Amino acid sequence: MTLSDTSTWLPLDGLAPGFDANKAPLTGDLHGRAFVLRDDAGGPGFTWDGTEAETFLVDDGLYYVQPHPGAAREAVSLILDVRDGRALVVTTRIGDAGTPRVTQEFRPATIDGAEVRGEAMAPSTALIGRRVVWVYSEDHAYEHVYLSPHWYTWQCLAGPERGLADTDENSVYRVRPGIHVFAWREKVISCASVTIADHRNARALRSHGVLFGLDHTGEDTTCFTFGAHGRLLSTTVHPAGLDPAEH
Template sequence: MTTLSDTSRWLPLDDLAPGFDANKAPVAGDLDDREFVLRDADGPVFTWNGSAPGETFLVDDGLYYVQLDPGGAREAVSLVLDVRDGRALVVTTRIGNAGTPRVTQEFRPATIDGIEARGEPMAPSTALIGRRVLWVYSPEHAYEHVYLSPHWYTWQCLAGPERGLADTDENTVYRVRPGIHVFTWREKVIPCASVTVADHRDARSLRSHGVLFGLDATGERPTHFTFGAHGRLLSTTVHPGHLDPAES
């Protein structure tokens, strides 16, 4: 157990991948023949054709998570498309040459051409702060997340090849629909980042869909894989108002 703090011995991203996708949802083909033009106040943000390489997952009625295949590039694009309410979010994850974290992310809320935009735009949220959640990715992989602040969360591996490891890393949360959030994180030890779409509406039966993207064991080649998880709320911390990290 003395090696837990020796980060040089932590698994590279590609060694974590085998079996991690056991709880991934079936790929949806609903959008295969459609094209979507996403735009914000400054103009077009992204155009996606359903036939482009990647995977699409149904999150909720009319709500989809699309992970485009980066094809070996050092940039990956994730889309959240609400075809019911005409809203979207484009998350671009980039592998840099240096810096901490090495992998960074950009967020662009958008509307969908041809669909009337209803409700609130997808926007940053503090709704997860104070929650402690168990996520199970496979019969062998389980982690807990503690959402600390708008900038930080803590993870701990409870089962799997990283069992016993834990760290606190950067996170960003966007509200998609009531109780459904985009939760992303950027690790400082292993050069990788993740995008997940997490449904927190039922505390006893959470569901998420996501991707991990970063560098392999060589530290040179991009690696990328999608996954899914079932979860449950373990506890909630309620801070006194003047000490609430959500208000910082």
């Protein structure tokens, strides 16, 4: 693999073996429960019947749910806060062209029939300036630098992509205090990710997520969930008037 020659970079399915070693155990807390999610903006709602998905417990009453996309070129990720009646629906789509080729749509929602409390899940600038290391297995580790509401930089510190780095699009949504959805869309490899990350303890960060995109054929899709343990390395504080979070 030549670092500067992006044509030699691994396809998404080449990353998968062992990448999910730090994935959290699945939970059956929501099994058999159906959820109707009402779009806060009045758009189409979403219904999940409680089956055909991987479900992870993030915090008390807070779940990340990854329904199986099958062979479709669209995947939906759900953040369900059953304590506060809030939700976030993230739809990831693989397009025919464009940069990035994989795009994402974020729709805050409420859970039908639940008592709704607190703030809606909404875009956040809270991660800007943070530099974090994420460890996905004994062999896979990446560094993230959160630059602005639109960009972040990643660098592989260990694993088959060691030495590779790039700056890609990102989106961040506040879920609860200190807990954020962090999603990214790569321009070199046709893939995108949705993660939910708990940043409350700087020495013991935890994330759960999914990668979805095209495999080595460039035609078929691949999708896998993973988890990571992280640590805050440093925080950059910009001078007044030069803070990317202000733009």
